[in-house]
Amino acid sequence: MALFYVEGLPIGWIAIMLAVLASMGGFIFGYDTGQISDILLMEDFRIRFANYCGTPGDANTCSFTVVREGLIVALLSIGTLAGALIGAPVADWLGRRYAMTVECGVFMVGVLIQITAFHSWVQFAIGRLISGLGVGSLSAAVPMYQAETAPPQIRGTLTATYQLFITFGILVAYCISIGAREIGGSGSWRTVVGIGLAWPLILGIGILFMPESPRWLIAHGRHDDARRSIARTRGVPIEEADHHRFVHRELEEMQSAIEFESKEKVGWVECFNPRRKSLYRTLLCMTLQMFQQLTGANYFFYYGATIFQSVGISDSFVTQIILGAVNFVCTFGGMYVMERFGRRYPLIIGGVWQSIWLFVFAAAGTARDPTTDKGIGKLMIVSACLFIFGYAMTWAPGIWILIGETFPTRTRARQAALATASNWLWNFLLAFFTPFITKAIGYRYGFIFAACNLTGAVIVYFFLYESSDLSLESVDMMYCDPTCKPWTSRTWAPEGFSSRKELVEQSRAAEAHKPLEAGGGEESRYEHHAAEKTV
Template sequence: MALFYVQGLPIGWMAIMLAVLASMGGFIFGRRSWYSLQSVPCPASPQYDTGQISDIVLMPDFLLRFADCGDPTDSSTCHFTDVREGLIVALLSIGTLVGALIGAPTADLLGRRYAMTTWCGVFMIGVLIQITTFHSWVQFAIGRLVSGLGVGALSAAVPMYQAETAPPQIRGTLTATYQLFITFGILIAYCISIGARGISGSGSWRTVVGIGFVWPVILGVGILFMPESPRWLTARGRYDEARRSIALARGIPDSEADNHAVVHREVGEMRAAIDLESKEKAGWMECFNPRRKQLYRTLLCMTLQMFQQLTGANYFFYYGATIFQSVGINDSFVIQIILGAVNFVCTFGGMYIMEKFGRRWPLIIGGVWQSAWLFVFAAAGTAKDPTENKGIGELMIVSACLFIFGYAMTWAPGIWILIGETFPTRTRARQAALATASNWLWNFLLAFFTPFIVKAIQYRYGFVFAACNLTGAVIVYFFLYESSDLSLEEVDDMYCDPACRPWTSRAWAPEGFPSRREFAESKTAGDRAQSPAGKKAHGEMDVQHDEHVMRANGAAASPPAYV
């Protein structure tokens, strides 16, 4: 039974459950991102010495075991060499980059669910390697590399699975839960560290690392009880299973799946698109084929993932401690929780905005908003030292929070939504992997180079990010198509329509429909026509809709044969 209706079409509880459960991959991403981020030395400033590193790396027992110590019994005499600390940090980022790329063929070969379960297992092996080490920092670093493989693969697979299984009417909201759980994972990691820092001995750092077992177990086991992606099933000719998968997401009884108009139409759209795609190759090189704007879409999403990092969001987590110190907040845990809480809470607003207002304009407005507050932040910090001027410090804190407010509601969830819904089914896994790898690459580059850049130009670094935000907004305006309220197959048709331009894409609808609104309303007729009196009328509408689908895919204008 349907849980509720959107635009006259049913939405089942399973659609909500699969999105929330799959988003546990974002929770894992969030914890690992926090661990990677906070392990990197923060930008140095005249008043802030060498900066803040991970709470784990500062734990006394961890230092005594893995650092170079003048006195083996006194952690205050211990320190990490730049090479050792750099390898411990960098290997996770390298692992995520590789994992994102090799996760694509795994998702295509095993299916989205089994691939996620497999990579959850890889992540847990990495955790096990880390917590079983006693005095070998190399083993700990290798464990982070293995965990990174799992995180990278999940970061590509989860948004793709969510987009492929979610009903189009709420796809933005459900896919945005991935970003919500990333922020939740970051916040929980902060809280766990507060509790663990009071544990004596190796229990302090082993607890923080070892608790990472919980989340992949929930995802790896729970996802097996969720429906498989109907598009992956359709691509393999498993039409009955695809219909049941759609019916579960829609809250339609299994006994009605074969005859229900909504299921009938959606499977028809998938088959028409996949039949067309089957004439083309699906290898890595196809991702860079100019035909059907494959190259265009690959480069666009890789660029948007790059600019998500270049927004400067991580910059505030790096540099936040300095300005918070200026107003008397010296505990790094408190600083992390304040910024993490703002990020998490505001993401709820992002879920609403990306569904209500589409993708393009929130990203454009968000880019301008973020640029403005970065400019204020950088100008204030350049004019006066915030550690010596409380008023400037307070202004910079407000600027940082308002930046995160805008980022969490636009660029943070929006880019992950686009990764799941921009590509055609046949090459979606590979293109999503390339885009996600771009995110991880720039995450690593920023983490590595930020300390050197800020040492040279200090708060003026904010001006660089302000310019990047404006550039990102311009790229969205001129190159990104509006994909809200369309099925994934219709998004593919829109990108391939030579008459459609990004700035006019909001009004795009398949041939024969004057507007996207009327096109969406034509779909709702299928649910309204379930009574015997409406069967005939619905049948005529559905045939008309199928003809438009087939024409858009270059096929004969006749309804597809359903198995």
């Protein structure tokens, strides 16, 4: 039975559950991202792993070189880069669900290596590298699974839960860290890292009870399983799946697209084929993932505790929690924004907004010394929070939504892997080189990020197509339509519809068994198309 209706179409509770459960992959990444900033400041961690300790056992005299600090933070990103590329063939081979279970196991191995480190920072860093393999693979599989399984009417919202859970993971890591720092000895940082074993257990086991991607099932000849998968997400009883018109229509649309795509041999080279704008879409999403990192968000998430400590905040742990809370709460708004206003406008406006507040942050820190001028320090914190506000509402969820819905089925896994790998490559570069850059130019680093945000907004305007309200197959048709341009794509609709608005209205009418007068109704068009196929 349907849980509720969106635009007149049924949505089952399974659709919500699979999005939430799969998004634990984002939570795992967020938790791992958020914990390292605070762990680097924990006394026992510095005593065990820092380069220099003037007085043995005195954490106040222990410090990391920029190389060691950068490697401890950034090796996770090297693992995620490799994992994102490995994740594509694994997800195609095992299926989306089993791939996620295996990847959770890899992440847990990395966590065990970290918590068993005693005095070797190299062991701890290698543990983060192996955990990164699992995180990177999940980052390719999860948005793809959500986009392929979620009903089109709420695909943006459900796919955005991945980013929501990233922010939730960051916030939870901050909260656990502020409590664990009072634990004596190595229990402080081992507790924070060890709790990370719980999240992959939830995802790895729970996802096995969710339906497999219907598109993956069809591609592997399992049409009956695909029909049941669609029925479960739509809240349609399994015994009615064979005759339900919307299940039948979605299944037929997927079959047609996959049959067409299967006529050609698919490999990594196909991702760079100019035909059907495959190369265009690969480069576009790789670029957008790069600019998501160049927004500067992870500058605050990886090194936030150190940044706020440098502007004179006595308890940087608390400030981190405030920043994490802003990020988490505003992502709820981001889910609404991306569903209500589409993809292009929020990303353009968000890029401009983020640029403004990064400019304020950098200008304030450059003009005055925030350690002696408390007013400047507070202005920098406020501007950082307002930057995160804009990021969480736009670029944070928006880019992950696009990764799930921009590519055609036949190459989606590989193209999503390449785009995600771009994210992790720039994640690594920023995580590793940030200590060197901030040491050389200080808060002027913010000017660089401000310029990158403006550049990202320009790229979205000239190159990104509006994919909201469309099925994944229709998105593919839109990119291949030579008459459609990115700046006119908001009004594009599949053949037989005069506008995007008419598409939504016809869908509502079809569900209510009342075909609209204009155009004859989607239901009648579907029936006519089915009759032609029969003949």
